[in-house]
Amino acid sequence: MADSVDCDIRQSLDRISSRMRRDYSESLREINLYVGQDNLLARLWSGDGITQMQLCEHLKCEPPTVTNMVKCLEQNQFIYRMRDEHDARVMRIFLTEEGKALEEPVAAKWKQQQEKLLESVLPEERLLLRRLLKQMESNLC
């Protein structure tokens, strides 16, 4: 009985996230981005010139994932890479003007997605929901 509720929660989370990813992916194609690249750019919008390792930590993914994303973003002229002057192992990532210009449209898409997701969820329910999600997040660590 309790199990079926829990299972629904887990499956529901799964369905929501895959559906969000799918819709969001489609939406990002309008501005020539692939899903996930917006998060990488978001980190750079709050300060660029960081290393790939720092991006790994922020995105919570492995180095090869960052290598590939960065390569794709570089080919599309949204970022450029420069070798660190003091440590020749590290690459530092910078935004191009095109990359900076994506901040506004991406913010708009985030807002749009949030509003669709939380339509008809009351403010006090949102607060509670956030608390429960945070709790689940910490459970996974």
Added chain:
Amino acid sequence: MADSVDCDIRQSLDRISSRMRRDYSESLREINLYVGQDNLLARLWSGDGITQMQLCEHLKCEPPTVTNMVKCLEQNQFIYRMRDEHDARVMRIFLTEEGKALEEPVAAKWKQQQEKLLESVLPEERLLLRRLLKQMESNLC
């Protein structure tokens, strides 16, 4: 203000799902499955002999995705395919004994993941959470 709460919710969902997927993927490797294949098998456990199109609809993914998953599962001897006798276009998917045998260990892993995710979330909170998630799910359709 309300925006920041909403944004947290969206991002929190993102972090939870990617973390779950990651942990779960690792866990499934113990029984020679890849993440997502358990859902495909779950559909077969409730009745096999269905077509790839039916799997598509159930998994809410595109035909090439099913083609690849089915190929992988077939190579690992968890399923086998037979061409429909009345319609030579369709392939029907069946469980092997090895595939059937995975039902128990997968159920155990689901339960384990659920318990970890919902640890210290009270029963009444779980009910509310489920209601809110269902609402969000329907918002996305």
Added chain:
DNA sequence: CGCTTATATTTAGCCGACTAAATATATCAT
């Protein structure tokens, strides 16, 4: 019957994510 259209699946190719292994450079200790 033959032609067109619809349906089921596959192929090719791309991106995000991963692991394992290779490469390049730094650093540390002897």
Added chain:
DNA sequence: ATGATATATTTAGTCGGCTAAATATAAGCG
């Protein structure tokens, strides 16, 4: 200074997910 170890990144290869296009078969219609 040299050799061992640590760190940053890349390469190769896998799977889940996708789109676009190819293939194969069915079904409908004149």
